[in-house]
Amino acid sequence: MKVRLATVWFGGCSGCHMSFLDLDEFLLELVDLVEIVYSPVVDMKEYPENVDLCLIEGAICNADNLELLHKIRARTKVLVSFGDCAVTANVPAMRNQFGLGNAESVLQRAYIDSAHDNPRLPKEDGIVPPLLARVMPVHEVVHVEHFLPGCPPHAAHIKALVAQLLSGVEPKLEGKQIKFG
Amino acid sequence: MAAKTLTIDGKPITAEEGATVLQAADEAGIRIPTLCHLDGVYDVGACRLCLVEVAGTPKLLPACTTKVAEGMDINTDSERLRKYRRMTLELLFAERNHVCSTCVANGHCELQTLGYSLGMDHVRYDYLFPKWSVDTTHRLFGMDHNRCILCTRCVRVCWHIEGAGTKNVAGRGTKSHIITDLNMPWGESDSCTQCGKCVQACPTGALFHKGSTTGEMERNRGKLEFIVTAREKKQWITPE
Numbered sequence: 001m002k003v004r005l006a007t008v009w010f011g012g013c014s015g016c017h018m019s020f021l022d023l024d025e026f027l028l029e030l031v032d033l034v035e036i037v038y039s040p041v042v043d044m045k046e047y048p049e050n051v052d053l054c055l056i057e058g059a060i061c062n063a064d065n066l067e068l069l070h071k072i073r074a075r076t077k078v079l080v081s082f083g084d085c086a087v088t089a090n091v092p093a094m095r096n097q098f099g100l101g102n103a104e105s106v107l108q109r110a111y112i113d114s115a116h117d118n119p120r121l122p123k124e125d126g127i128v129p130p131l132l133a134r135v136m137p138v139h140e141v142v143h144v145e146h147f148l149p150g151c152p153p154h155a156a157h158i159k160a161l162v163a164q165l166l167s168g169v170e171p172k173l174e175g176k177q178i179k180f181g
Numbered sequence: 182m183a184a185k186t187l188t189i190d191g192k193p194i195t196a197e198e199g200a201t202v203l204q205a206a207d208e209a210g211i212r213i214p215t216l217c218h219l220d221g222v223y224d225v226g227a228c229r230l231c232l233v234e235v236a237g238t239p240k241l242l243p244a245c246t247t248k249v250a251e252g253m254d255i256n257t258d259s260e261r262l263r264k265y266r267r268m269t270l271e272l273l274f275a276e277r278n279h280v281c282s283t284c285v286a287n288g289h290c291e292l293q294t295l296g297y298s299l300g301m302d303h304v305r306y307d308y309l310f311p312k313w314s315v316d317t318t319h320r321l322f323g324m325d326h327n328r329c330i331l332c333t334r335c336v337r338v339c340w341h342i343e344g345a346g347t348k349n350v351a352g353r354g355t356k357s358h359i360i361t362d363l364n365m366p367w368g369e370s371d372s373c374t375q376c377g378k379c380v381q382a383c384p385t386g387a388l389f390h391k392g393s394t395t396g397e398m399e400r401n402r403g404k405l406e407f408i409v410t411a412r413e414k415k416q417w418i419t420p421e
Binding site: 089091094098149181 | 278280282283288297298300303308310311313
């Protein structure tokens with residue numbers, strides 16, 4: 001029985017997923033071991049039930065991220081915070097430094113003050129998710145089993161962690177396998 | 182000077198009277214993690230990374246400011262110490278805005294390196310995300326308060342190696358921060374001699390050479406060691 005693997009992309013640059021694709025020939029081994037049931041690289045609209053393992057890229061920035069994350073936690077056995085944005089909230093959380101009202105002030109700066117034509121705040125109920133008042137690392141919202149920092153995590157470290165998880169040993173990254181930035 | 186005999190990690194050690202536990206351990210080849218300690222300037226015991234267990238004392242003591250005593254039985258590594266050291270590090274990361282991916286010291290940072298050595302793969306405390314500024318008014322150097330851990334190495338090298346007294350600490354609690362002279366922009370300081378010792382001393386990316394970008398800020402601690410050795414021992418030795 002194949003392991004049901006999901007990957008998800010929240011507030012991040014997709015660099016962690018690019019690093020995942022850098023697994024090169026290990027991807028071919030993975031194909032025999034896992035079934036990718038949800039990911040930015042496969043076309044699946046709804047997060048399925050009974051997922052074994054989910055790699056989470058990105059910080060929790062908006063209402064959609066928050067809703068999907070709770071759904072993922074409820075439907076997944078093992079969560080991995082995948083990369084610095086998921087682990088520390090990283091660059092997306094820099095707006096938190098502007099205190100209460102930071103979401104409004106960054107939108108104002110980006111869409112009104114810097115706009116040449118048609119300055120307008122992006123607002124479309126049900127389409128554009130509202131920003132949260134505070135950007136959070138994943139583990140501030142739900143319980144996370146494992147952490148894989150890096151900006152992005154090196155493919156060799158992704159391989160080490162995924163291989164440990166798939167072989168059923170308690171994963172442990174040590175020494176040089178832990179790397180922020 | 183009288184010698185003291187003591188035990189560190191089960192190993193019998195002889196140390197000079199007046200030596201610190203950190204010095205005694207170092208001479209015996211036992212490495213204790215440190216952060217605010219800097220060879221060449223006096224110790225302040227600010228960071229609490231070098232805490233050790235001393236038999237007969239319920240409190241943990243900082244190795245850098247605890248003097249050796251006859252018959253001391255010291256333990257430098259245990260589950261309990263590793264727990265507190267990791268906790269201390271995580272609190273340092275949570276207190277300011279340490280964004281490794283955009284930091285000049287990424288890959289050459291003592292805070293980062295200590296995190297790795299203690300297996301810190303995430304921070305369990307909520308980040309405070311405080312608002313701090315970056316002072317780039319100086320012609321040569323910059324100070325990013327977001328990355329400062331208040332180790333006061335810069336203050337100590339400025340006062341006690343350079344003798345300029347430009348760098349100081351102001352404020353209390355989470356508002357504590359490093360200031361220049363009487364809290365003025367660094368570029369307007371009359372006392373700063375532009376020697377750059379503070380930049381060489383900084384363990385993180387808080388002090389940097391202007392123009393260095395992500396991961397480029399490497400330091401040469403040997404320069405500080407060279408000056409201190411020259412002054413104290415009258416030996417002009419270029420460190421390896």
